[in-house]
Amino acid sequence: MRDGRYLDIDEDDVRVRARGGSRPRTRKRPKHENARLGFVTAVNRGRYQCLVGDLSVVAMKARELGRGSIVVGDIVALVGDLSGRPGTLARIVRVEKRSSVLRRTADDTDPVERVIVANADQMVIVTALADPDPQPRFIDRCLVAAYEAGLDPLLCLTKSDLASPDALLDIYAPLGLRWVVTRRDGDLSALREQLMGRISVLVGPSGVGKSTLVNLLVPEARRAVGDVNVVTGRGRHTSTSAVALPIGAPASAESVERLHAAREGRIDRSELDYGWIIDTPGVRSFGLAHVTPDDLLAAFPDLDDAVADCPDHCSHLGDGCALDEWLARGELNPARVTSFRRLLASREGELER
Numbered sequence: 001m002r003d004g005r006y007l008d009i010d011e012d013d014v015r016v017r018a019r020g021g022s023r024p025r026t027r028k029r030p031k032h033e034n035a036r037l038g039f040v041t042a043v044n045r046g047r048y049q050c051l052v053g054d055l056s057v058v059a060m061k062a063r064e065l066g067r068g069s070i071v072v073g074d075i076v077a078l079v080g081d082l083s084g085r086p087g088t089l090a091r092i093v094r095v096e097k098r099s100s101v102l103r104r105t106a107d108d109t110d111p112v113e114r115v116i117v118a119n120a121d122q123m124v125i126v127t128a129l130a131d132p133d134p135q136p137r138f139i140d141r142c143l144v145a146a147y148e149a150g151l152d153p154l155l156c157l158t159k160s161d162l163a164s165p166d167a168l169l170d171i172y173a174p175l176g177l178r179w180v181v182t183r184r185d186g187d188l189s190a191l192r193e194q195l196m197g198r199i200s201v202l203v204g205p206s207g208v209g210k211s212t213l214v215n216l217l218v219p220e221a222r223r224a225v226g227d228v229n230v231v232t233g234r235g236r237h238t239s240t241s242a243v244a245l246p247i248g249a250p251a252s253a254e255s256v257e258r259l260h261a262a263r264e265g266r267i268d269r270s271e272l273d274y275g276w277i278i279d280t281p282g283v284r285s286f287g288l289a290h291v292t293p294d295d296l297l298a299a300f301p302d303l304d305d306a307v308a309d310c311p312d313h314c315s316h317l318g319d320g321c322a323l324d325e326w327l328a329r330g331e332l333n334p335a336r337v338t339s340f341r342r343l344l345a346s347r348e349g350e351l352e353r
């Protein structure tokens, strides 16, 4: 890979010649002399599907890595058989530093908080306009998770053949979100445009038409499309594990490297006419307990001056909060304060199913 990062070799792969001896010795066993970087596209029962160059390689985690998780979106260093031939198994020996981390909360089916996706830069919040009805509380919690994880949110309102988006867009107007409206028999170019130059993680409750969208965007993916249960209005969970899919260009680690470069501002995002999407079936809640008011305030710079007048450790929801005085003096946009407080409050409790 000409771009550099993907050719990296460990810095401690230093061979030294033992003094006086004639045979080259290694000071310590070269850790990963021929390690190459790869992009994790899927995880299945302890096997990691990784893109190395333009080859898809199956790998396992080296024992020395311990218990740390490896998730879709991770950039990892691999050694061993990187041919990608059937039956071969490479080894992941290192996980590169992550630029973003999206976590799911612990719940009754899984007691541990887990990282679900690494290195994404956009969260596409998929919500149906009807069947099932939109859940603003779900959207709010996604927004909090996105702001905290450093992902740009994009609201994707599906099934526009069934209902108008106006009421929902009114609720979110004060947040200045980017949004697109879609339907399965409609034109997806507005959505496509928002996906270019980015690694987007798609989240949404069951049955909103996420698999249908993914199949329209990436027909080769053939994600299972479920039916909404006529009794509960909820979908069957037909697809189960997260997977990264390329849109607009063939799968290659170089395309991922260029998307990372765009995120870091090293190249211009608008030059890129492809992207990656990460579908996350079954993810319906995020751990928000660790999110602080300050994390959220980062998305509300217009409230900075006001909250500087707040008492220490202000919850911004109760008595004595300076936002109320500033509101009373007409110095803040009430809709912005309402939105900020609604998002803050949405951290409480877990998502009802």
Ligand SMILES: Nc1nc2c(ncn2[C@@H]2O[C@H](COP(=O)(O)OP(=O)(O)OP(=O)(O)O)[C@@H](O)[C@H]2O)c(=O)[nH]1
Pocket: 158, 159, 160, 161, 162, 182, 183, 184, 185, 204, 205, 206, 207, 208, 209, 210, 211, 212, 213, 224, 225, 226, 227, 228, 235, 236, 237, 238, 239, 281, 282
């Ligand atoms: N009316 C209408 N129905 C749609 C549209 N898109 C999808 N559907 C239907 O909605 C149902 C759920 O679609 P899926 O794509 O399986 O939804 P999902 O979000 O992937 O659901 P899970 O697989 O359960 O996570 C299916 O019966 C689809 O045919 C749309 O634009 N309009």
Ligand SMILES: [Zn+2]
Pocket: 307, 310, 311, 314, 315, 316, 317, 320, 321, 322, 323
């Ligand atoms: Zn306050």
